[in-house]
Amino acid sequence: MTQTTPDTPARRQRAQIRVRTLRTDRWWLSPLLTFLGLSSFLVYGVWAIFDSSYYVPGSEYIAPFSSPCLATSCPEGARFLGFAPFGDWYALPPGLLILGLPGGFRLTCYYYRKAYYRSFWLSPAACAVQEPHGKYTGETRFPLIAQNIHRYFFYAAVLIGAVLSYDAVLALVHTPLGLGSWILLVNAVLIWCYTLGCHSCRHITAGRLNHFSRHPLRYKAWTLVSKLNARHQQFAWASLFSVMGADFYVRLVAKGVIAFPFA
Amino acid sequence: MEIERHEYDVVVIGAGGAGLRAAIEARQQGKRTAIVCKSLFGKAHTVMAEGGAAAAMGNVNSDDNWMVHFRDTMRGGKFLNNWRMAELHAKEAPDRVWELEAWGALFDRTKDGKISQRNFGGHEYPRLAHVGDRTGLEMIRTLQQRVVALQQEDHDKHGDYEAYIKVFAECTVTRLLKDGDRISGAFGYWRETGNLVVFDAPAVVLATGGIGKSYVVTSNSWEYTGDGHALALLAGANLINMEFIQFHPTGMVWPPSVRGILVTESVRGDGGVLRNSAGERFMFKYIPEVFKDKYATTEDEADRWYTDQANNRRPPELLPRDEVARAINAEVKAGRGSPQGGVFLDVSSRLPAEEIRRRLPSMYHQFKELADVDITAEPMQVGPTCHYIMGGVEVDADTGAAAVPGLFAAGEVSGGMHGSNRLGGNSLSDLLVFGRRAGAGAAAYVDSLPARPKVAPQLVDEARAEALAPLERSGENPYEVHQELQRTMNELVGIIRKAEEVQEALEVVEKLKERVRLVGAAGSRIYNPGWHLALDLRNMILVSECVARAALLREESRGGHTRDDFPGMNPQWRRKLLVCSTADGSSVTVTEQEQPSMRGDLITLFERDELSKYLTDEEMAAFDGMAKS
């Protein structure tokens, strides 16, 4: 009976439908685009980390992938607040030092998790499309249980956001003003929209409370964060492309491919 | 084939608001309780209720109290109500609503954190506890979760969730069983497997809802086939007030497949207005004499009321449902209807889009998804739809007991509480108040029994033969018989009635009775909807006959019964109830019964002027005597 207590299991079986899905729409398109988008970002990222033209001295542009620049190998002006805690012994590209923070933030982000679980791991590729794995434990055990540390990456991402904002302001106050300054500014804004719309941020501001009415300021913050959070996916992609675009632009200027007045 | 057997103290038939509340009460009083319902647990028709539950808590306007609510209820029912029920209802509704909150319900709130209350047709003050426009869902879910909570308690205590309360979902009862003149159990079948089942129980609570599926245009779901009404009749109980059927003024009229689906009264309570094809707010023309001093006569005054209710009279869109339904019907008949045969209900020009989406979210979605109409930008088209039957099993107000010992009824299936017309919002509170009373009544009855009545094997055999008969015939398709019944009732015993038409309907019903005896259901017993319908037809036909016969006898127009040939209200008829019963199980007899006079302390709650519009001269003389002393 359709009951709170089940009947004998013998007769009880799911509908035996052998096909993986009966969906007739182009359900594969979205995971495919996601796969291409994220892959291109990874490919670009690897190239960018090892590319050494990340700084434009005159305009004070620094490529976001390499900021903050914390090694003595960084050019004088590129160092964050003139600071270089990593000495000569550090011979690898300086971008590698900080890569883990924004990278970890995005890797453990609730939106990106959805995106790559669907597009890379096909678990599931789309709704009501059977996944190809025999076993599934989700985020219950190592390594995926580590996704729970997202909020610590969020704290780090706030710092990175601050650095990128500082970079943009630095480029903006510097004359002559170039297009790159605006690009860095737009990028910083999008990064903030993405970072502050994070689900962990939403939780920290007031999501963890059961009585919004007793904390009016935190509730106000929560409503603002919730608005950003509703567009988290859009900001995730917008900031992904803006950081890639800004980075690439700075490198092109640094390489002399683009020159003032456009730079 | 083996018949499954279960033994319980109380069997509740129906798992809507009344049934669940009754079951909760019976279980809380220590009775082993079964809930038997045709649908899945939590899908009952109560989920469709939108507006709210009327309870004079006085959270929004502190002038409200049970006496005002009592007056509104009697007024709405045109003084035909069972006044004791109306009294109990008005007094107990607040406690029942607060109880829901303690079980986890989350009503919308006032600024000071209490349960918010909204305006509704016929209610003098804002009185309806609500959750947006899905109050019924909130109520059913809360009661469902309360049942689960009790099951968890039983699990902790006895190691079995179902030790004291069990839900038999998708199970239909087709006969009540008796031992002598007392109830001894119920017979039914599992919809899913077609297996037969007997409940051995000294008390049965009927909470099966209404009869809307006898009509084509209805806001009711398939379950509303008058099962409880028919079961009670067949068991020897009486039905009263069956001629009174509420046609909700605002049902969807387009597309055809959703015709009849409800458009909540809250649309009007929150500012929506009715217009005809000429753009006229026609309700001002239809304020009846008895309500003249309570409703606004100009658009300006009506509009001011939404913001200042103390100094203005309410808009006529908020007249009791029967008045609004008749007005819409008249406008359409006069050729001033909307393109698809209704009138326009417009909220888009009255409230900002954002506000509409917040206050009426499910209406917004309903129109968007079913009719492709954006109610924030354009008016809806609406028309009357069969919504609720005021009539039902005649019960004792305090215990819900019917004439048959061991039989109880609560909710829509019981009659009397709402008189000739129910006010919006009074049904949800009715379910709670009388559900609890029927549960308690059944528990007390079980305690008072010296010995358990027995189920006679012969009755089981008869019920079995009756239930299996359609499967063994290869006769007419039951769907066709059903459609003919629906058309007949809709056209001939609908919102406006005439003697000849009702007579004609009765002739058709007689013919349909013959056809029902021959319908067959192809296929197996496993989840066979054709078979289920064939069995439900018996109930629908029996109940339709009650409606038609009572409608033919009552020669006046009152509330949910409008006779074209007797347009006025007649005080003599107010004193009479029409009682349906059946001796042979297939034909219905209707007799007149006098309505008991209202208790002195209740009748003196009304102004003399108002009473004189409803009461006979002798009754008025008695009133004057009382008022003097």
Added chain:
Amino acid sequence: MSYKAKFKVWRGEGGEGRLEDFTVEVNEGEVVLDIIHRLQATQAPDLAVRWNCKAGKCGSCSMEINGKPRLGCMTRMSTFAEDETITVTPMRTFPVIKDLVTDVSFNYQKAREIPSFTPPDGVRPGEYRMQQVDVERSQEFRKCIECFMCNNVCHVIRDHEENKPAFAGPRFLMRIAELDMHPYDVADRQDSAQQEHGLGYCNITKCCTEVCPEHIKITDNALIPMKERVVDRKYDPLVWLGDKIFRRSKS
């Protein structure tokens, strides 16, 4: 306005069955459930389908239409091309009783395993005071009509029957969130959400949100906030340290 549509409807009992072809009339404004009813009335009187309100309020007529979980009563025929063959199958995650009707008892069992609303001692009915902003989050979840399509679409149990004992499904994880956010609920639900009801199985791929006919943001507003609340409890180093010390001092 009317035309003949091609339908494939899964028919069978207890799992065994096949897609049967039908050609059936469709009129303007109709929904898929209307067409199923027309099949019942004209071609297949014993075709089983569960339905009730036909207005998207009761959540009975959940089925899969062209492979997507949908309510039959809320899927308008005008969303399909006239020459399109429409495939209607029962929900895949639950055992089939007959045709489009499935045994959804899994959901009722899970509902029973979640401790009910637990108010603090001493608050009597009528004394509850809550602000609208404090109840709004839980109110969103209480819009749920229990169509069980979220549990049906969730790959954790749709594709892995073996996970059923350990996983309550989006519907009931949302129920936990609803109670956990209730201003008056005092029960501790965060540990059990993860340990007993399988919150960790959710990989937030959002299919539950995609299919929800009530448009409840199940993932963003219930499941993720619940995961974050568990993080507070289990992965916050300060709390963890406190627990360690507490346990040590106890032993």
